[in-house]
Every structure is written in C-alpha cells, then in structure tokens.
Amino acid sequence: MSTKSWPDYRAVWRWHFYAGLFCIPFVIVLSISGLIYLFKPQIEAWNDRNYDNLHLTGDMKSASQQVAAALATFPGSSFVNYELPEFDSSSARVVVKSGETPMRVYVHPESLQILHTVPENSRLMRWIFRLHGELLMGDRGSNLVELAACWTIVLLISGLFLWWPRNAKGLGGVLYPRLFNGSRIFWRDIHSVVGMWISFCAIFLLLTGLPWAKFWGDYFKQVRQVTGTAVVKQDWANSSRQKSGEGDDNGAAEHSEHSEHGGSRRKKGATQTTPIDLAVLDIMVANVAPLKLDAPVIVSAPGGRSPKWNAKSNTANRTRRVTIDLDPKTGATLNREDFKDRHWVDRAVGFGIAAHEGALFGWFNQLLGALTTLGLVLLSVSGAVLWWRRRDQGVLGAPKPMLNPRVSLGLLSIIVLLGICLPLFAASLVFVLLLEWLLLSRIPSIRNWLGLIPAKP
Structure with missing residues (x-):
C-alpha cells in the first residue's frame, strides 16, 4: 500500500500544513525567547556582576x-x-x-x-518572560500563545504520523538526513528527521508551559475544583x-x-x-x-x-x-x-516547570532545552522552505483533499482526546471547520486559493 493511500494520510497532511503556516511565526518567537530564558541565571549573573x-x-x-x-x-x-x-x-x-x-x-x-x-x-529577563508567555500583550497575548502551543502539539503529533517509515528502504531520511541527494531531499529530510528527534521533548515543553497560560490555567483550576484536588494557593x-x-x-x-x-x-x-x-x-x-x-x-x-x-x-x-x-x-x-x-x-506541575525552565537537573537540562528550541527553529525554517518551493503560483499550496476522504476511528479518538485536554484547540477547530463550511468553501476564488477543491481520483 502506498503511503498516500493510507487512511487519514491526506487529512493529516492537510492539517499539518495549515497548522504549520499558523504556528511558524509563534514557534520562532517562543523558541528564541525560551532559549534566552533557559540561561536566565547566567544572564542575570552577568548583568549584576558589578554588584556581586x-x-x-x-x-x-x-x-x-x-x-x-x-x-x-x-x-x-x-x-x-x-x-x-x-x-x-x-x-x-x-x-x-x-x-x-x-x-x-x-x-x-x-x-x-x-x-x-x-x-x-x-529588567531584561522580566521583559523576555513577558514576551515568551504573553507576547507583551497581557492576557490576550497569553491566549494567543496558548492557541499556538495547542496547534504546535497537533503539528508535532501529525508530523510524527507523516514521518512514520511505512515503505522505507534504509535509515536515510528516517533516522538521519540525506544531505547530498539534492536540495529537495535535503530540506525534506532535515524537516522530518529533526522533527522526529525533538518531538517528544518539544511536546513536553509545550505541555509544561500550559499551566502559565490564562485560558488553560483557569481550565486546570476548574478541573481541580471538580476533582477535589484544588489548593488554597x-x-x-x-x-x-x-x-x-x-x-x-x-x-x-x-x-x-x-x-x-x-x-x-x-x-x-x-x-x-x-x-x-x-x-x-x-x-x-x-x-x-x-x-x-x-x-x-x-x-x-x-x-x-x-x-x-x-x-x-x-x-x-x-x-x-x-x-x-x-x-x-x-x-x-x-x-x-x-x-x-x-x-x-502541585509537585507534578513543579517538576514540569523546573524542567521547562532548565533548572531541574543542571547544565544538561539547559542543554536539552537549548537543543529542543533550536530544533524547533530549524523545523520552522525548513517547513517554510518546503512550502515555498512546492507551492504553485497564485495559490496557497495546500495539499488537496480527497474526493471521498476516509477518517478512521483512531484519528477521531485522538482529536476528541486532544479537545478534552486542550479546550482552546477544540474551540478553534470547531470555529475553523464552521468557517470553512459556511463561508470559505462557498466562495470559488478563496476555495481555490486555500486548496479546498478535492483532488481528482
């Protein structure tokens, strides 16, 4: 069975594409600011060296x-x-x-x-903290960061699905990139292989950052109230x-x-x-x-x-x-x-936050965080290059949907689970689907530009 004939493949590919275009700017900003914040102790020690x-x-x-x-x-x-x-x-x-x-x-x-x-x-690190957590926009920025984080989690999970070696003939392009087989394969392998190596660490960073987010943090408090695990502070x-x-x-x-x-x-x-x-x-x-x-x-x-x-x-x-x-x-x-x-x-969240900030197990924690954030930047850049090179003139370049799309129970189960754990993702997904159904798919020029016209069998 060819890769593209797998159930869900094209649907996952399409959502990976759209999520990527939305997330790339946020991922770059949050990765760079997070990378700087990882080294907060060293940076603040340098800034305060004249007073210490x-x-x-x-x-x-x-x-x-x-x-x-x-x-x-x-x-x-x-x-x-x-x-x-x-x-x-x-x-x-x-x-x-x-x-x-x-x-x-x-x-x-x-x-x-x-x-x-x-x-x-x-102070510099306070400014970096606010940029990283809320884009210097207060609670509205926090909600925007959370939305990007939720879709980045979807992006990474869908990327792992697309990377999975169904018909691989060797480890090239699976565990290591083929650097000298032409620019197309170079960028594709950089994107998929780097994504495979950093995905789990990146998802961990995204999940452990959610307690700070305004919407998810309030949601988490409500869950704790319902489950009897709430605390005074x-x-x-x-x-x-x-x-x-x-x-x-x-x-x-x-x-x-x-x-x-x-x-x-x-x-x-x-x-x-x-x-x-x-x-x-x-x-x-x-x-x-x-x-x-x-x-x-x-x-x-x-x-x-x-x-x-x-x-x-x-x-x-x-x-x-x-x-x-x-x-x-x-x-x-x-x-x-x-x-x-x-x-x-609170102890579980504390462990996660300490690891998120690179403080749980010393310099190796900082190194692991730095490699992950740099990998996310490389993923974003390589993804943008792949999109720019493959897009046709006058259209967005999204993969076209199948005429009779097949969505498995497994995919639906994953979406429901993500929706329960990430309510802002669920709300935005419903909004986008309704927007596509009620408006975007009914305007021919927009429908064609967004790639909503099914591919011919």
Whole structure:
C-alpha cells in the first residue's frame, strides 16, 4: 500500500500544513525567547556582576539600615522585600514600591551607597518572560500563545504520523538526513528527521508551559475544583496581573521570579495597614539566614490583615523551594512548607516547570532545552522552505483533499482526546471547520486559493 493511500494520510497532511503556516511565526518567537530564558541565571549573573563582586572590609550595615537607604532614595516609597545576599561580596537587593512602580534597589552593604536602581518590570529577563508567555500583550497575548502551543502539539503529533517509515528502504531520511541527494531531499529530510528527534521533548515543553497560560490555567483550576484536588494557593501564576505582581497586597511586585510565577502568599488587593518597624527585619534575617535555604532567599513584609512576615527560597529549581511564615515579634518559624509538603498535583506541575525552565537537573537540562528550541527553529525554517518551493503560483499550496476522504476511528479518538485536554484547540477547530463550511468553501476564488477543491481520483 502506498503511503498516500493510507487512511487519514491526506487529512493529516492537510492539517499539518495549515497548522504549520499558523504556528511558524509563534514557534520562532517562543523558541528564541525560551532559549534566552533557559540561561536566565547566567544572564542575570552577568548583568549584576558589578554588584556581586564588591570589595568589602567586613563592617556590614544591618538589613534594616540597607532598606532605609533604599527607601530614602524614593521618598514616600514602601518596603516590599529584602533579598539575603547570596555571596559575601554581594550588594543588598531591596524592592520598594514607589507610587505604583516596584523598584529594585542595589545598596552597598557597608557604605549604604545606592549602586543601581531599576523598575522590576523593566529588567531584561522580566521583559523576555513577558514576551515568551504573553507576547507583551497581557492576557490576550497569553491566549494567543496558548492557541499556538495547542496547534504546535497537533503539528508535532501529525508530523510524527507523516514521518512514520511505512515503505522505507534504509535509515536515510528516517533516522538521519540525506544531505547530498539534492536540495529537495535535503530540506525534506532535515524537516522530518529533526522533527522526529525533538518531538517528544518539544511536546513536553509545550505541555509544561500550559499551566502559565490564562485560558488553560483557569481550565486546570476548574478541573481541580471538580476533582477535589484544588489548593488554597499555587506556586505559579496564569494571569498577567499575577505575573506582574500587581495582585500583591502592597501593590508591588516581589522578587522578580517570585512575582513572575505567583509566589506571593498575600491576598489580592490587600494593602499595608500599619507602618513596618524596619528593626524587625534584622530579627527576621537573623532567623532565616542560618536555615541555609537555596538562593535567592526573599524576606517579605507583612501584608493585608496578617501580621506574619514571610521568607521564601525562590530558587529556579522548584523542587527545592521552601516557604516559611515568621512570627512578627520573635522571627520564629510558625509554619514551614517544603516541596514535599505540597499536593501531588502541585509537585507534578513543579517538576514540569523546573524542567521547562532548565533548572531541574543542571547544565544538561539547559542543554536539552537549548537543543529542543533550536530544533524547533530549524523545523520552522525548513517547513517554510518546503512550502515555498512546492507551492504553485497564485495559490496557497495546500495539499488537496480527497474526493471521498476516509477518517478512521483512531484519528477521531485522538482529536476528541486532544479537545478534552486542550479546550482552546477544540474551540478553534470547531470555529475553523464552521468557517470553512459556511463561508470559505462557498466562495470559488478563496476555495481555490486555500486548496479546498478535492483532488481528482
């Protein structure tokens, strides 16, 4: 049986083609931004190198004095959090809220000189994070990214179906590309073989990124409510407001990663009701420092109606994160939550997010993520080249449908399963099918350009 006579082959090929044209721009942007974000620790260490290699004599000022210096830089500002120095030569990092803007202030720990100030949301990696997760468009961008992610999953699954070696005569073009058999075979093999090697890692990255998406994240919360697996708070955010820190009780973002992934433990919209005695911060730091939590360690002021202080290890490897509630007078630990104490669903998502960000198993995790994202860029470029070379003049170049298409029960089952797991995919699929049936197929010029006219037997 020839490849193209297989049931579902042409239908899968057509949807692979249309999904590819839609997804290519998004895949390139998200892959490049994701590649950059994989190396966030190295990039931020380089950006902050001038503030982490100070020549200090040992006469360190207290944390409260360092915070006071930061507050004096922005008159009328309020204290948000203090980051424990990671190295003995590090400057103090203090986040204050000036007006409606959270500001990160780098303070010399001995002289109290202000070394640098920057709005939290203007930092390079915060900008990359928003580009990667929402195309700098807030929740609407998040929905668009999710839609592209859903269809990219479909694209990869359909690509594996098309790659499957039904009549292969050797491993060339199956497990390795034939590089010297002409440009047509070169680009086809690059596309199919690279796709085969990276598909499973790419699908994993796409699935583990969904909890951050606005639509799927809300859907996931509803599923957890129905199944009785919901928790009071989760360790990641899926709305633009939460990610930017605007939902924190004092209106300012906490530490960049803390706010990016919804780490605040306070209620949205709450405000600081009583002035904070900064001297208490010294007590909190003295109690938290000996715990040797993984950096960065953030000590946050009380917020809303709760008088408790909060300390959190906000390490990128979420499996090592710790959150602690502190007594407002003595700094004693009132409650401690380690990763192992969380609900199994949150632990599973935490593992996935840590791997997604390249933080779960060190440099090899970053390397695997980098190869996958670069492979996705190569897939997009090779797919675009293949389309451009095969298209006829004056038409889109889509594979024509069969006169009597055959769709198997297996294909329908996969579509239904994907629709249940990816509701935005299901909604968009129904929309596209209705649009084609009610409008596009009824206008001859559009019908011909889109390739909706069945091929002659």
